[in-house]
Amino acid sequence: MENILEVKDLHVSFQTYGGEVKAVRGVNFDLKKGEAIGIVGESGCGKSVTAQSIMQLLPTSVARYKSGSILFEGQNLLAKTERQMQDIRGNEIGMIFQDPMTSLNPTMKIGDQIMEGLMKHQKLSRSDAHKRAVRMMELVAVNQPEKRVNQYPHEFSGGMRQRAMIAVALACHPKILIADEPTTALDVTVQAQILELMKDLQNKLDTSIILITHDLGVVAEMVNRVIVMYAGQVVETGTVDDIFYHSKHPYTKGLLKSIPRLDMDRSRPLDPIFGTPPDLFTPPEGCPFFARCNSAMQICKNHNPLLETVNGQHQAACWMNHPMSQAAAAKESK
Amino acid sequence: MDPKIKLSPELFQPYYDNDKDAEKISRPSISYWVDAWRRLKQNKLAMIGLVIIAILLILAIIGPYLNGFTYYEQDFSKKNLPPNMEHWFGTDSAGRDLFTRAWYGARISLFIGIMAATFDFIMGIIYGGFSGLKGGRIDTFMMRVAEILYSVPYLLMVILLMVVFGAGLWTMILAMTITGWIPMARLVRGQVLQLKEQEYVQAAHTMGAGSWWILKKHLIPNTMGPILVNITLTVPTAIFAEATLSFLGLGIPAPMASWGTMTSDALAAFLIGNVYQLFIPAFLISLTMFGFNVLGDGLRDALDPRLRK
Amino acid sequence: MLKYIGKRLVLAILTLWVVITVTFFLMHAIPGNPFAKEGTMPQGVYENLQRYYNLDKPLHVQYVMYLKALMRLDFGPSLKSSVITVNDYIKNGFPVSLHLGLQALAIALTFGLILGVIAALNHNKWPDYVSMIVAIVGISVPSFILATVLINFVAVEWKLLPVATWKTWKHTVLPSISLAMMPTAYIARLMRSSMLEVLGQDYIKTAKAKGLSQSVIVIKHAIRNAILPVVTVMGIVTANLVTGSFVIERIFGIPGMGEMFVKGIFNRDYPVILGSAVFYSGILIFLIFIVDISYSFIDPRIKLTGGGK
Numbered sequence: 001m002e003n004i005l006e007v008k009d010l011h012v013s014f015q016t017y018g019g020e021v022k023a024v025r026g027v028n029f030d031l032k033k034g035e036a037i038g039i040v041g042e043s044g045c046g047k048s049v050t051a052q053s054i055m056q057l058l059p060t061s062v063a064r065y066k067s068g069s070i071l072f073e074g075q076n077l078l079a080k081t082e083r084q085m086q087d088i089r090g091n092e093i094g095m096i097f098q099d100p101m102t103s104l105n106p107t108m109k110i111g112d113q114i115m116e117g118l119m120k121h122q123k124l125s126r127s128d129a130h131k132r133a134v135r136m137m138e139l140v141a142v143n144q145p146e147k148r149v150n151q152y153p154h155e156f157s158g159g160m161r162q163r164a165m166i167a168v169a170l171a172c173h174p175k176i177l178i179a180d181e182p183t184t185a186l187d188v189t190v191q192a193q194i195l196e197l198m199k200d201l202q203n204k205l206d207t208s209i210i211l212i213t214h215d216l217g218v219v220a221e222m223v224n225r226v227i228v229m230y231a232g233q234v235v236e237t238g239t240v241d242d243i244f245y246h247s248k249h250p251y252t253k254g255l256l257k258s259i260p261r262l263d264m265d266r267s268r269p270l271d272p273i274f275g276t277p278p279d280l281f282t283p284p285e286g287c288p289f290f291a292r293c294n295s296a297m298q299i300c301k302n303h304n305p306l307l308e309t310v311n312g313q314h315q316a317a318c319w320m321n322h323p324m325s326q327a328a329a330a331k332e333s334k
Numbered sequence: 335m336d337p338k339i340k341l342s343p344e345l346f347q348p349y350y351d352n353d354k355d356a357e358k359i360s361r362p363s364i365s366y367w368v369d370a371w372r373r374l375k376q377n378k379l380a381m382i383g384l385v386i387i388a389i390l391l392i393l394a395i396i397g398p399y400l401n402g403f404t405y406y407e408q409d410f411s412k413k414n415l416p417p418n419m420e421h422w423f424g425t426d427s428a429g430r431d432l433f434t435r436a437w438y439g440a441r442i443s444l445f446i447g448i449m450a451a452t453f454d455f456i457m458g459i460i461y462g463g464f465s466g467l468k469g470g471r472i473d474t475f476m477m478r479v480a481e482i483l484y485s486v487p488y489l490l491m492v493i494l495l496m497v498v499f500g501a502g503l504w505t506m507i508l509a510m511t512i513t514g515w516i517p518m519a520r521l522v523r524g525q526v527l528q529l530k531e532q533e534y535v536q537a538a539h540t541m542g543a544g545s546w547w548i549l550k551k552h553l554i555p556n557t558m559g560p561i562l563v564n565i566t567l568t569v570p571t572a573i574f575a576e577a578t579l580s581f582l583g584l585g586i587p588a589p590m591a592s593w594g595t596m597t598s599d600a601l602a603a604f605l606i607g608n609v610y611q612l613f614i615p616a617f618l619i620s621l622t623m624f625g626f627n628v629l630g631d632g633l634r635d636a637l638d639p640r641l642r643k
Numbered sequence: 644m645l646k647y648i649g650k651r652l653v654l655a656i657l658t659l660w661v662v663i664t665v666t667f668f669l670m671h672a673i674p675g676n677p678f679a680k681e682g683t684m685p686q687g688v689y690e691n692l693q694r695y696y697n698l699d700k701p702l703h704v705q706y707v708m709y710l711k712a713l714m715r716l717d718f719g720p721s722l723k724s725s726v727i728t729v730n731d732y733i734k735n736g737f738p739v740s741l742h743l744g745l746q747a748l749a750i751a752l753t754f755g756l757i758l759g760v761i762a763a764l765n766h767n768k769w770p771d772y773v774s775m776i777v778a779i780v781g782i783s784v785p786s787f788i789l790a791t792v793l794i795n796f797v798a799v800e801w802k803l804l805p806v807a808t809w810k811t812w813k814h815t816v817l818p819s820i821s822l823a824m825m826p827t828a829y830i831a832r833l834m835r836s837s838m839l840e841v842l843g844q845d846y847i848k849t850a851k852a853k854g855l856s857q858s859v860i861v862i863k864h865a866i867r868n869a870i871l872p873v874v875t876v877m878g879i880v881t882a883n884l885v886t887g888s889f890v891i892e893r894i895f896g897i898p899g900m901g902e903m904f905v906k907g908i909f910n911r912d913y914p915v916i917l918g919s920a921v922f923y924s925g926i927l928i929f930l931i932f933i934v935d936i937s938y939s940f941i942d943p944r945i946k947l948t949g950g951g952k
Contacts, residue, residue, distance in 0.1 A: 090854035102845040117853040152943040299345035328346040482658045498669045581787050616788040623783035
């Protein structure tokens with residue numbers, strides 16, 4: 001299948017008082033038509049920045065796209081003007097955000113917020129847009145949509161707001177939906193419903209989805225492929241199966257081990273990853289995970305490993321996958 | 335992979351350095367007040383305000399003694415003089431030295447401003463703190479009372495009180511405090527209520543922090559910010575109110591001088607062309623207002639930890 | 644909704660009652676007799692006057708009588724004139740003050756909002772700095788100083804606009820500008836910070852993610868929300884306009900309520916002071932009430948909660 005989106009060697013920095021924060025440092029990935037991928041990592045790893053770069057929503061006063069390209073259907077989004085981007089945002093690529101409580105305009109009716117994009121991109125009349133808004137509300141399974149479109153966000157519960165938010169983002173049937181931590185702010189039961197809804201809509205509308213989350217559980221349910229990010233770089237990528245059962249990066253393994261599981265021995269404490277990610281003002285020269293890694297080797301201190309194919313789609317950036325490391329390990333065990 | 339690296343088996347030996355220090359936090363943590371001061375220093379406008387206030391305070395203290403005249407001594411042979419070598423700011427219609435009067439007026443005006451702010455602060459802490467700590471019905475009742483008093487027009491009440499009690503320094507301060515403490519009380523009460531609920535305070539308790547630690551690390555930094563800003567902005571409000579009252583003829587009685595009474599006195603001279611008599615107090619009032627306002631704004635920005643970068 | 648309006652109304656009436664009561668007893672607490680300074684008044688005339696003004700009755704009786712009169716909107720007679728009542732003063736003065744106040748309010752809102760929005764949209768760029776310097780100068784220069792300067796240059800030196808009295812619209816320009824300066828600056832600063840806060844909200848990002856243009860985002864999403872805090876302070880702003888008009892009316896010789904109030908103070912004409920203070924407070928409390936109610940219409944979140952802010 002063809003790639004609808006290709007991110008190539010993306011570098012994004014922020015200018016702050018303290019200096020330049022290199023938030024994204026050479027990220028590569030692609031998204032196929034109708035596919036759902038997940039970008040996983042802890043806070044500050046650059047996953048949200050990557051997502052917002054695609055939409056170019058980062059504040060222009062501080063954010064700088066240092067190098068790289070983001071190809072949407074072959075066109076570089078980073079080269080587009082603000083006006084050209086406006087025709088893509090909401091129309092070709094939709095986005096939903098983490099906190100449904102604050103992502104909707106509190107002084108505007110839900111229906112109007114859904115209609116705005118339709119009237120702008122599809123040039124619908126007010127009444128047609130209104131009909132579409134009602135249909136969208138139906139589609140995201142909101143009860144009494146005719147009544148609900150005339151209500152304000154504060155009259156909606158958290159889960160309902162996120163449904164409305166999805167309706168806003170999908171109103172123009174965009175080809176890609178970027179969901180930035182769409183379930184983090186919600187109750188667990190509501191989380192499952194929202195994920196179910198997104199999966200359902202993905203099939204109905206044939207939308208490609210980029211799901212950004214720190215929750216590996218959410219990823220397992222939703223996506224085909226997973227991208228694990230750490231300190232502004234992709235450290236491992238592969239199918240859900242590759243990542244969950246054949247992980248080749250100690251960071252991914254650590255993430256998996258730190259999830260509490262029902263079948264776990266309860267007397268055993270959780271297994272967190274100690275320490276904090278490196279300071280991105282001055283990213284380390286070597287592997288960014290070096291300082292927290294239990295399997296660190298001499299080489300890791302000063303040399304940053306590149307993404308290497310493990311097999312098929314599975315890639316990882318770790319020196320342990322290098323033949324010489326395996327040879328050394330083999331010798332050690334003898 | 336970087337082709338320049340010479341890969342050797344040694345590089346793939348485990349790294350056993352205990353200095354890896356994964357728990358290290360890369361940048362030193364900065365204490366709240368140091369950080370606030372650092373940010374205030376970066377704000378040029380606020381620093382200008384601070385310097386202006388400092389200079390005005392110093393001159394208010396030493397200014398009246400600098401050229402040997404007194405603020406009340408009249409010399410009718412030297413009326414309405416423009417600024418000259420002897421009278422640096424000139425003289426007024428009663429032949430009084432305006433330089434001395436300007437800094438004497440600074441004392442009165444600044445004194446009124448600072449006193450009003452101090453009393454507002456004390457009243458506000460007592461009333462607002464009590465209301466917030468008690469909570470419940472008492473709190474509701476006390477805040478209703480405050481709300482009602484707050485709806486009473488400020489300057490109107492001050493004027494009425496001045497009419498009733500007669501003009502004077504302390505009546506003016508009293509009049510301003512009677513009407514001025516409510517915003518401070520509301521602020522303090524809001525802060526207290528918020529703090530009682532704050533999860534970080536509870537979190538600190540559960541983590542075994544002592545009361546003094548909580549007070550020092552959490553309560554004071556989080557409450558003092560808005561209060562300090564409010565104090566800073568009360569001073570110019572009071573100075574302004576004093577000037578307005580004096581202008582309406584309800585100010586400090588002669589021969590005492592404040593910037594307000596000087597402005598009011600100078601109005602007649604202004605209309606016959608002695609511009610400088612009005613200019614001096616008007617400029618000083620504006621300068622003071624400017625200084626306190628920009629400092630207050632700067633403090634607000636500096637003390638708001640949400641802006642911490 | 645009705646419950647909310649009812650609650651506000653009760654509060655407004657209560658406030659008005661407090662003001663009336665406080666003002667009434669304050670006025671009667673002034674030592675000495677209002678007629679005493681007329682000097683050698685024959686005993687019979689004095690007693691007649693006392694009876695005419697009900698000053699011979701016990702204070703609480705006078706208070707009840709005054710309240711009853713107020714219910715009929717009767718503010719009582721003036722002490723200084725036997726023919727003109729306080730009602731006449733209000734009837735003549737209020738339309739003029741209202742005209743001045745509304746004009747100043749319109750100026751303040753228009754320019755304050757524009758300045759605030761421009762500053763916020765160009766945060767930390769030169770339009771921001773220019774707007775905020777204008778705003779800081781605006782709150783630093785007292786209105787009576789600005790008024791005097793404007794009179795001196797615009798009216799006297801350059802003869803561009805007439806001043807004194809209140810005849811053509813040209814007469815209204817300078818007083819309106821002088822009066823509007825302070826609230827303009829205040830609204831500009833408030834609007835700026837409110838806009839900045841709103842522009843940082845998630846829903847602005849949502850609007851942007853919908854592909855809306857910058858102008859639609861600013862007008863439909865940002866300003867609509869940012870203006871809410873400005874609406875809440877409109878009551879206070881109006882109060883400042885009203886009290887500010889005391890000074891402005893006096894300087895420009897405008898025959899409004901403020902001028903009447905100030906004259907009342909100079910003449911120690913207590914019924915006039917009392918009457919105008921009560922009238923002023925009534926107007927202000929009414930305005931604040933209106934602002935509160937209209938706020939609940941502008942902000943959809945208030946309707947359901949029935950009162951919380």
